[in-house]
Amino acid sequence: MLLVWVVGGVLAIRFGWAELVIARAAAIGAISIAFAEYFLRVLGYNPLVVPLLSTFGSLNSTMLANPRVFFAMAENGLFFKSMAAVHPRFKTPVNAIALAALLGVGFVLLRRFEDLADAFVTAILPFCVLGVGAIFVVRARPGYVPAFRSPGYPIVPILFILATLYLLVNAVIDPSTRWPTLAVFLVILVGVPVFYATVGRRVIPPDTARRAAGETA
Numbered sequence: 001m002l003l004v005w006v007v008g009g010v011l012a013i014r015f016g017w018a019e020l021v022i023a024r025a026a027a028i029g030a031i032s033i034a035f036a037e038y039f040l041r042v043l044g045y046n047p048l049v050v051p052l053l054s055t056f057g058s059l060n061s062t063m064l065a066n067p068r069v070f071f072a073m074a075e076n077g078l079f080f081k082s083m084a085a086v087h088p089r090f091k092t093p094v095n096a097i098a099l100a101a102l103l104g105v106g107f108v109l110l111r112r113f114e115d116l117a118d119a120f121v122t123a124i125l126p127f128c129v130l131g132v133g134a135i136f137v138v139r140a141r142p143g144y145v146p147a148f149r150s151p152g153y154p155i156v157p158i159l160f161i162l163a164t165l166y167l168l169v170n171a172v173i174d175p176s177t178r179w180p181t182l183a184v185f186l187v188i189l190v191g192v193p194v195f196y197a198t199v200g201r202r203v204i205p206p207d208t209a210r211r212a213a214g215e216t217a
Contacts, residue, residue: 071084126185
């Protein structure tokens with residue numbers, strides 16, 4: 001993981017944030033495209049079909065995973081309860097899948113692929129920082145004895161966080177990506193008051209829940 005981020009940092013310095021994001025988007029599914037091109041040519045099909053097949057292949061795994069995030073959040077009271085609905089016959093999170101599909105269609109109709117790839121990477125990186133940073137909070141808990149400890153702690157997670165923050169700061173400094181990056185950050189920040197104004201009001205803090213459980217035990 002450290003090597004990946006070192007190489008990524010060098011590429012970002014050499015080519016810039018925008019070019020790196022575009023290159024990353026173009027590299028997605030490269031191996032599957034190569035195999036698909038070979039077999040389609042053997043079968044006599046037009047290679048122009050390959051990007052379409054690759055996109056649908058990636059979309060298949062995305063639509064299997066992402067709606068279930070909405071479903072799990074709804075079950076835990078962190079999202080609208082309707083997103084926890086399960087289809088009576090197929091036992092799938094039908095409302096969550098429909099929401100993910102509508103969001104995907106809307107984004108595709110409003111933005112270019114390059115813009116969407118840029119926005120996705122920019123939006124996911126802050127949460128990667130929070131996820132990795134959570135290891136410091138968990139390690140500080142008294143009596144914490146994990147079955148597996150992160151190798152290289154605390155150097156590896158610190159380097160990961162610093163490298164990620166460097167990419168985000170570079171995206172803000174670069175004039176070509178500054179305003180799109182700030183727009184993504186603004187959308188994320190707007191989600192905080194929206195959450196507390198809707199489903200967040202019903203969420204019980206963990207400490208309160210533990211005290212209530214202790215009182216009823």
